Amino acid sequence: MRQIARKQFNSLLINIKQYPLVCIYGPDGFGKRTAVHAFLHNRKETYTWIDMYKKDRKLLKELLMKECDKNDIIILNQYRNHVVDSQIIEICTQGEHSCRIIILATDIPSFFNAKLQKWILMIPIELYPEYPYAWLRVIMDSFNNLQDMFHGTQLLEKFLSALEQGKLHGDESLLRGEVELILAYSRYNNLHEMSRYFKRSKTLLRDQTSRINNAEIITTLGSPHNLFLYHQKPGDIQRLVNILRKDLHYYQEITNHSNGGLKEQAVAEQLLESGRFTESIHAAWEAYYIAEHYRQKWICVSSLFTIGRSAYHLRDQVMLQYVLQRLTDVKKKETLPPLLAEIDLAQAYLYILTDRCEAVAEWIREGREGDILQGAVLYSSIVYGMYLIKTRNYAKLHVVASLLESHAHERKQLFATIYALLFQCILLKEKDDQPALRRTINRLIYISQPDGIMTTILELGKDVFLACSEHWKWRKLYRLLEAHRDYNSYGLTERELELVDYVLKGYSRKEMAEASGLKVNTIGSYMKKLYRKLNIHNRTELKERFIK
Known part of the structure; x- marks a missing residue:
């Protein structure tokens, strides 16, 4: 050698x-x-x-x-x-x-940016036949990192032509196995086709490890949400999880466990979207440690993102702050632009949920795509739309929602469609266009219910859906929204919210008076008004409503 x-x-x-x-x-x-x-x-x-x-x-x-x-x-x-x-x-x-x-x-570099593309284009085509594996790697980078399908397809056609004519040095079966691997990567948003190509690649490579694969290639393309890349039609999530469970090992065996942890992460995201937050955290930690073992940093980021979202809904502030700090620590050590962008998106999403919009990365606040690779670029539009909602910039949100729905339909990314419809619901509520709002809500439920996608609705559309609860039917979603109803969605004053917190902490009426500086009789008057507002009769019912 x-x-x-x-x-x-x-x-x-x-x-x-x-x-x-x-x-x-x-x-x-x-x-x-x-x-x-x-x-x-x-x-x-x-x-x-x-x-x-x-x-x-x-x-x-x-x-x-x-x-x-x-x-x-x-x-x-x-x-x-x-x-x-x-x-x-x-x-x-x-x-x-x-x-x-x-x-x-x-x-081997796992990322080539646009600045390096011109260097690749400068390589004379006459040099490629002498180095078939270098040729294949350039094709791989053109399809994946550079997202230059035109140049990649040209090089691939020339490679296959040279292979047919016997101009390349090397085992033909092994070279064709590498080609199948490249074709698998290029089907980034079709998990079924990817699986088919990976199986063929494994057969042609005769169970050998690929010579062009990089175990650290960024397979998330910069999206902290993995199912976002693959989910194309309603009711498909379980099939995607089953494909990963059944077929991912074919891919990992020829790539030195690239994407280690993806199978477990897909399960964690499925549990998260269906509102099973505690189970989601357990699955995401399992994915995190597997990904960390195989140096799959982008899947580690996805796992932390899932844990952060689940912790937010469980009101576990300690866990949420730990996740944000862990993401910050990872960011300090990394240099890959798409990975840094993925961390920015994960942090921005969590910051927006917790009303810390000032901490969102500048490129997201300005609505730029950053260094996200083409297959995941719509996720930056989603986070930008969430930022616009929090800052009440509805004029720009209208544009983002329209473009997002159009591009989501074109690229067959169902999660992008769900977010676009949620943005539209918020805009229609602001306009008080009830007929259009009811139609959009029912359309949203139609595409979300088959997969049990509820958490996304909970994060953005909770108030809208609860206000129109008599016009839609999805009992499981309604129970989840009610369980996470904000205190102030009942129209409580700051003083009443303060008293609710005291009740949940188990304070007696006398202790509540001492803590608030009010008289005991005044506390009694406030509590009666509070019960009437909530249509309840005693402390026990109040605790049952708010304890979650």
Whole structure:
């Protein structure tokens, strides 16, 4: 293997003068440093080594600019990152010097952004047949990270043509197995088709591990809600969960357990949406620890997001704050743009639920898409719409709701449709258009009830649905909404809310008077008014209504 690698290195480095930036990826101990050193020594090139594990990445640009004036070639050794640093790209594109940069990296990048796309387009097509697996990786990145279906399809057609003509070196069955894996990834929103391609890939690869798969590729595309990506039609969630339970192992066996924890996370999200919050937390923690074991950070973020939403509905403030802090800690350590965007969306959703809109990330408040990949971009519109509701910006919300419903129909993402209809319900309530509101509510129930999707309605449409409860029939949803009815939805004053809290804490009338600074008789008068408002007769009934 070392001899093969050395030959490939040399054939690659021969072309170094044509490119200002060359990245060589491979595991530690594979001979990258030795091969590059020998090649450059034989060509009598002047170069310098920079061991990245000893350097502060924030000072990388300053360091490179200093070295560019002294050497023809700079080698960044032990470069550990999953995305090529923007500082390196900036220096290479300025064209102010003739210095070239070689990156010797341990890990294959799991994300290529638009800035790197032009570098991929610069690679001559004549080079690809010599390196079929590099060719396949470019196709994989075009389909997934760059979301450039046109360029990816062109490269794939040329690859298959070269494979048919016998121009590629390597086992044809293994190469076709890699192609099936790429096609599976490109069906990101159709879990049934993905499963079919993964099975075929496993058969063609003869149970070997894929050579182009990256175990740390961002399969969530930046959405903290996984079922959001796959759910296409009413009543389909259970089928999706069953597919993951039955077929996910085919995929994990050829990709070193990429997406570890997804199966458990799908179950957690199903439980969350059906209002089973305690069970959802248990399932999400299981998913979190499995994902953490296999370094699937994006699924860890999804699990924390699910735990946070469940904790909010259980009124567990300690757990909710713990989740928000955990997400902040993860964000400090990460550099991948889609993963950072996923964390921002998860935190923003929870901040909006808890009326902390000032803490929402700036790019979300401005309605930008950020670094979300194409398949999950509608989720940023959902969180932006929630922000507009809290800030009562109904003019912009109307535009967001219309666009969201249109794009959701086009992309077959049912959760996006549900959120769009909830936005419309809120707008119709503001207009006091009761006939249209009732029609929209019934349409929303029609597409939500088959899967038992209630929590999304609880988070955004609780007051709207309770105000129109006589016009729709879904007993389970009604019980959930009643159980989580806000105190002030009964029209209670601040003083009455204060007394409710005292009753729930078990205070006697005398203790309530001492805590509030009122007389005992005044407390008695307030309690009588409170009972009349709530149509109850005593403390026991009050506790039964509010204890949840």
